Amino acid sequence: MKEIINFKLNGESTKLDTEGDRMLLWVLRTDLGLTGTKFGCGENLCGACTVVVGKEAVRSCQLPVREIRGKEVTTIEGLAGNGTLHPLQEAFAEHGALQCGFCTPGMIMNAYALLRKNARPTRDQIIQGMDQNLCRCAAHKRIVEAIESVAKKV
Amino acid sequence: MRKDSSGLMEMSQPTPQRLLKRRDFMKLFGGGIIVLFTVDVSDLFGQASRGRAYPTDINAYLRIAEDGEVTVYSGKIEMGQGVITSLAQMAADELGVSLESIHMVLGDTELCPWDMGTFGSMSTRFFGPALRSAAAEAKGVLLELASEQLKTAKDKLSVQNGVVYLTSDKDTRVTFGQLAKGQKITRKLDGKAVTKSVSEFTVMGKPVIRMDGVAKVTGKALYAGDIRLHDMVYARILRPPAHGASLKSADTSAAAKMPGVTVIKEDNLIAVLHPDPEGAEKALASIKAEFDVPKPTVDDKTIFDHLLKSAPQAQERDRKGDLAAGEKSAVSVFENQYVNGYGAHAPIETHTALARFEGGKATVWTSTQTPFPNQQQIAQALGIPPENVRVITPFVGGGFGGKSSAGLQAVEAAKLAKISGKPVQVAWSRAEEFFYDTFRPAAVVKVKSGTDSAGKICLWDYQVYFAGSRSAEQFYEVPHNLIRAYGQWGGGQVKAHLFATGPWRAPGANINVFARESQIDIMAAKAKSDPLEFRLNNTSDKRMRSVLEAAAHRFGWKKAALPSGRGYGIACGIDAGTYVATIAEIQVDKASGKVKVKRIVCAQDMGIVINPDGARMQMEGCMMMGLGYALSEEIRFKGGELLTKNFDTYELPRFSGLPEIEAILVKNDELTPQGGGEPAIVPIGAVIANAIYDAAGVRLFQMPMTPERVKEALKGM
């Protein structure tokens, strides 16, 4: 059954007319053309599909679109404002906290939510908070360093 | 940095094979200066590779357009290993332009000359020198032109940032663009161009930020699954429950009734197409299919016996002395067997392709390490000539050897596009990714070795089954030595595996180094010697000694006999021409059997280092990724059925397992650049096994060294 779903996507009012049980990941990638959010496992096991809903990092492969009604959704495409990179994006690029880059949008969105909740996390808190995001290229060391460098600045 | 090949500019380009004819280059690109060059790897691969001889003609080229823009065209691909940056660094430095002004077009069969593929740590090693010569040649051409225009001898000119100027008067200058304008120069590299020496490097040898970094942190980098075409549909394909199963019946009537669904049935290919991936998924779930599944005869526990029974003839290497004489001179003889199950590549990006079929021609965007072999495979499957197939490789979301095989998903997408007349995306689910992965083969190593009264190794009888002998070569001085490899990692002629097997980051090397370096420690322990000292005492190989010493120095190694209780492990090896030595500190939780890795130090001699930061990044990745095969990653199966379907049961390394990691580059500017993407992973299994022994006094002979296996070993004490 199609339904109207109004929500905010990267700061802009957005209206969907679609089946509410579809997963946000596929609506983003297919209907809305935002392909920065990636599919990695489809079962809440890798974090490649992470977006931020309200203040929470959420796995969009597990989130029916009807649940975003009236909420604010931020994806990797919405993080940079007016042509300037978000400090996390800058830090990931500068620290070389990526290789193939496929996990990167999910990593950055997860870290973004983490820092919004706790602007100055300890290294252990970063590791804890990022532990459900997988990186096969094993860029973990630099990802932690990139997040730490942003945490220090705030 | 632009990456043209991921864009949608394919409409206006000519057919691929024509590009190999020299006179056509100018037609294609208009004017400018083009240097064609060849990368010769025939030494490594012999004449034929995958059914096609490596071309001795043109392999890649570099073009300076009429506006001065520099573009490198290469069949290599970027999957995270950083070639997009290191190759650009080489071209920029030799040519005398800034790094940012180099454009790379990679992995597009229509724009780039034929290339075998991206694997084996070869891009920098073999492609690099050729690219550097081509850039030097182009600079030579530009200097000649400038000398005419400025009416000055060449040796009075300098080049910087794409400008040629009079060394004595910077204002007398001409830009590359001005020089290339109106030119139609094609040069074929003759090998005479002189490249820079290390001391002259301005861009090479300096750490630079990845050129694909910004695209990747903003979500703008396009991967195969991100390409969108008008009217495209998403496919899901009916899969058997097990390898070797055959389809009895499939009822697709429910799927056919679903709105928007197209059902395709052709030969063995049963697929559903839908404008939305979830619509396709639902349609697939509605198919009622029955399969005949053969009775399982082997599983992940019995596989090793099965392999030993199926072993083909051995290939020998490094035969020296006489094993019987070696055994006689030994005061202690050690005989052990080491095993390792199947391993998955598990890139976070699953195999994905988008295909369009129009006017008898196919265009396929695909995640592959081997665009040109894939072009051939697709052409064959469609029954059209290869020049009517264009393969475009956008950024690849991890490969590790797993995307260098048959390109099944690209073939499937191309077939479905041809049948349906619509652009079709095939993106494998995680379960399909595990099911069709070309695993690192399960393998067995048997070693019999001996030491004499002076603590020297006098016997080395090494037999490896189904992993090949990469990195098994002997660098310890052993008078009586023999290495025998029964079957290769690819399986070869003998059908011993139930699954496809293939190259996995440093193919075969991980178990070979695990077996050898474990065995070395076993001998060192018996001799009551310090394991570092034992190694140094048994090799005079300078490069090996220097990496061992560098790692020990950084780690702060203090001599002790094994097991010292400190949880220190050491191991070393050679891979892709690069030497590595690794030292780790771990803790074993005796109650749970869990191994906590606290620190890893790796020292690497890889010859000249083009991009030190990129090299360290690869080393760090190797160490962390290696912890997966060492501690947790293992494919479970029963007959042809895979029990491993997703990351809940295939455990990749995580942040919580991140040790302190230190990557040290040992300077060796005497040697051309050697492999960097794989070597540092090869000692990880061994270093952990040796550290476990040092910590807890138990020896593990099977990888991964899971908590259960560690606990089991502790019980036996």
Ligand code: FES
């Ligand atoms: S794709 Fe959503 S968690 Fe992996």
Ligand code: FES
């Ligand atoms: S950078 Fe490749 S998976 Fe993380």
